[in-house]
Amino acid sequence: MTRATSPAQPLVEAPDQSSRAKRSYTLLAGCVLAGLIFLLALVSLFWLPYATDDTSGGRLTGPATDHLLGTDKLGRDLFTQAMTGSRIAVEAGLGSVLIAAALGVTLGVLTAFAQGWLDDTLSAFLDILIAFPTLLLAMLIVAARSATLGSAVLAIGIAQSAVVARLVRILVKRVLAQDYITAARTSGTSWPRIVAGHVLPNIWPTLVVNLALQFGLAVLAEAGLSYLGLGAPPPSASWGRMLQEAQATFTTAPAGALAPGILLVLLVIGVNLIADGLRDTLDPATRRRRA
Amino acid sequence: MTLLDVRGLTVRTADGRTLVDDLSLSVAPGERLGVIGESGSGKSLTTLAVLGLLPEGMTATGSVELGGTQIVGASEKRLTGVRGRDAAIVFQEPLTALDPLMRVGRQIAGPLRQRRGLTGGALKRAVAEALEQVRLPEPGRIARAFPHEISGGQRQRVALAMALACEPKLLIADEPTTALDVSVQADMLALIDTLVRIREMAVLFVSHDLAVVAKVTDRALVMKDGRAVEEGTVDEIVRAPREEYTRTLVASARKLESALAPRSAR
Amino acid sequence: MTPAVEATTPVLELDDVALRYRGSTAPVLQDVSLAVAAGHSLALVGESGAGKTTLLRLLLGLARPTTGTVRFDGEALRLRDAKLMRRFRGSVQCVFQDPYSSLDPRRRVGATVAEPLRSLGIDSRRTAAPKVAEALERVGLPADAARRYPHEFSGGQRQRIAIARATVCDPRVLLADEPVSALDVTTRVKVVDLLAELQQERGLTIVMVSHDLSVVASLCERTAVLERGRIVEQGDTAQVLGDPAHTYTRRLVDSVPRLPV
Incomplete structure (x- = not known):
């Protein structure tokens, strides 16, 4: 038997640290992308290039210096609409998540503590809520109230709260099983x-x-929802509504659909990157290793 | 000829920490070697390195020759050929070593089919035999059970049966009895001893417990902080430890045992 | 009834206790009677499934027996009696087996150790600090430990932190659930020594649940052996482990692996 020459492997360049660095880049990239939209939303509160009902620009002009993204079929400025759309998107995101968090955490903690029949009932309730289509819920809420941004946010928030509640329930149960909880009790x-x-x-x-x-x-x-007309009513321009209105003229004037589409993608990718980046930065154990 | 020959094995993490440092050991066919060390001594990593199973991000340098195959730097395909045939491993926690969603019988059948090409009735008989040889009562019922449906001691026996199924030349046992009750541990150690003797298999037995190692092996290696501190027969190590660390280890074990010993001698 | 027994009331006492979980037919504990005398140490020995953990939960006031009584200072333990329970919690503390699970990873050690003082309303954050420092020093940890997080400590150190938490409010009874079985042999000896020291210097009553007979033998004066929810044997540790009367105890003793002489 001949001995194979020991294949001394070079040490791989610390991928652990570089992956950590990558993670903080992820967070940074996410903040830049989402921040851009948040900035647009913020600015729209104080300043807009044109009034939302200003139809003086001529119809479907296409991008030009006075209308950066052109105008829609009624002659309204698309950039203005994209900005108000950003505001609505941010409001919708924050509002829904606030509702989902408040309701979801409360429900989740309660169900984690519930035992016996109460536990079964609450779990079944959550399962039904998760299976219930958001669209149907939104239609019900719109029917009960009216088609406003608030109705849409309420529907989305309630639907998401079930998902959050189920996650919280599992997380809480896991924590409750730890000895430090027993130690706290004793x-x-x-x-x-x-x-x-x-x-x-x-x-x-x-x-x-x-x-x-x-x-x-x-x-x-x-x-x-706003694409379907279940969101904020006109003239407030949500991205969904912009997409819907630009649909018919997409081949001749694509800017009307592309603008909200791209902004939507940027925001969603942005917050997902932030979520990714947050994952370990919040752990004291990884914080220490970084230091 | 040696079955397992480790020369200058060094295991490093991605950020450059050395967890196993220039370790050398060898096991001849049919020989039994104990590796004794406390947590963080690198003993478990050594067993993983022997089978090319190091966790991602860790790299091994040096040489590990198992049944004539160089493990360090070997391709996954090559390693698959070695695992099971030349060496098989039993871990500390049988619950994590077994697939929770697969019936015990099927888990044992897997390697038997792959290695020995058994099918149908022959495979079924081989599974029953494998369970019987580790002294599991009602092998039929155990084969149909899921891992969580049997006790910890029974699970560890199943894990042992799986390791032995392909008749490896070397059995690696990493703290195989640490998670078990004392009386179950005693039975398990006796079982390993007998089965290994019958098959003339070599054993690499890893444990933090000197007394447990002494039950199975006659030679042992003491590890601390990734290095080999001392090597010799178990008797030598226990009776006349040469190194300071080994002395502390033996003294601690003796101290605990002495609380029990004089009284039970009465 | 001998006057010697009558003289002192046991701190903790189980009187003909049985516990059966809802929906299960076999009781987890049955006919269990035992008494823990103040200043003495008792070991509860048995293998997995013997009911050790359940017994401990009863002694900790975390569970209620199906039948029978748990007594604290001779008084029946009523889990709903807030005043009694506060006195009980301040007197009976616990150290757990797994030093990783028993410390909140997101709390600084100081806050963890201070928890009994704060929760029992004995101290404010400020007045707790010197007591925490003292408790940490007593278990042999550096003074700056209070500002650090659990993950910065080894298993043995974590167990010391847990002991500091359990002794900071000056309890009379320390219940220990397999306190050293997750530790290395050398660390094990040190923690056993620490417990013995606390027992002697502070007159602590120790009740230890363990399957490790050598640890039991080095720490506890009395031993009760539990098999399938029943106490099969109890008495002086030397007697019980040295000359077991019950076959189960004998099997346990014989199973302990020993070093070659």
């Missing part, structure tokens, strides 16, 4: 204090990442 810590002091801090990182993802989904859902 130290006389009350349940509310255990939830606030041990459970929430420990589920927080995973929750935040998930909520960032939900933000992206909410933005998409709002665009979908």
Whole structure:
């Protein structure tokens, strides 16, 4: 038997550290992309190139110096619409996620603590809510109230809260099984204090990442609903509505559809990148290794 | 001829920490070697390196020759050929070593079909035999059970049966009894001892527990911080440890044992 | 009834306790009676499934027996009696087996150790600090440990942190659930020594659940052997482990692997 010459392998260039660096680039890239949209949304609150109902620009002009993205079929400035659309998208994302977080965390924590029949009932309720189509929920809410951004956000928020609740339930159960919870109990810590002091801090990182993802989904859902006419009513220009209005003239004047489409993609990719980047930056163990 | 020949094995993490440092050991066919070390000593990584199973991001340098095959730097295809045929491993926690969603019988059948080309009735008989030889009661019932449906001791026996199924020349056992109750541990150690003797297999037995290692092997290597501290017969190591670290280790074990020993001697 | 037994009331006592989980036919514990005398140490020995953990939960006031009584200082333990439970929690503390699961990874060690003081309303954050420092020092940890996170410590150090938490409020009883079985042999000896020291210097009553007979033998005066939810044998540790009366105990003792002489 001849001995194979030992194939001394060169050490791989610390991929661990470079991947960590990559992660912080991910976060940065995400912040830049999403930040761009947030900036547009913020500026739209104070300044717009044209009024939203200004139809003086001529119809479907195409990009020019006075109308950066051109005008739509009614002569309204597309850039103005894209800006108000950004505002609506951000509002929709934040509003839905706030509702989803508030409702979802409360429900999730409650179901994690529930036992026996109560646990079964609450779980079944969540499963139904998850299976219930957001579209149908939105139609019901619009029927009960009216077609506004608020109705759309409420529908999306409620639908997402079920998903968040189920995640929170699993996360809380996992934390409750830890010995430090038993230690807290034998130290006389009350349940509310255990939830606030041990459970929430420990589920927080995973929750935040998930909520960032939900933000992206909410933005998409709002665009979908307003495309169907279930979102903010005219003249407020949501991206979904812009897409819908530009659909007929897409071949002749593509800017009307491309602008909201691209902005939508940028925002969703942006928040997803942020979610990715957040994943480890929130862990004290990785924080230490970085230092 | 040696069955396992490790020369200057060094395992490093991606960020350059050395976890196993210039380790050399050899096991002849039919020989039993114990590796003793505490957590972080690199003993488990050594066993993984022997089978080319190091976790991602870790790199091995040096030479590990198993049954004439160079493991360090070998292709995955080559390694698959070696694993099972030349060496098989039993881990500490049988629950993680077994697929939770597959019935025990099918898990044992896998390697038997692959290695020995058995099918149909022959395969079924081989599975039953494999379960019987590790002294599992009601092999029929166990074969149909899922891993979570049997006890920890039974799971470890199943894992042992899987490791032995392909009749490897070397059995690697990494803390195989640490997760078990004392009385179950005693049975398991006796079982490993007998089965290995019958098959004239070599054993690389890894544990933090000197007394457990002493039950199975006659030669042992003490590891600390990735390095070999001392090597010799178990008797030598226990009776006349040469190195400071080994002395501490033996003294600690003795101290705990002494609390029990004089009283039970009465 | 001998006067010697009558003289002191046991700190913790189980009186003919049985526990059966909802929906299961076989009880986890049955006919269990035992008493923990103040200042003495008791080991509960048995293998997995013997009911050790359940017994511990009863002694910790985390579960209620199906029948029978748990007594604390001679008084029946009522889990809903907030005042009694507060006194109980301040007197009975616990150290767990897994030093990784028993410390909240997102809390600084100082806050973890201070938890009993804060939760029992004994101290504010400020007044707790010196007691925490003292407790950490007592278990042999550096003073700056309080500002660090659990992941910066080894398994043995983490177990010391857990012991500091369990002793910071000056309890009378320390329940320990396999306190050293997750540790290396050398660390194990040190932690056993620490527990013995606490027991002697502070007159701590220790109740330890363990399957490790050598640890039991080095730490506890009395031993109760548990098999399938019943106590099969109890008495002085030397007697029980040295000359087992029950076959199960004998099998346990004989199973302990020993070093070649």
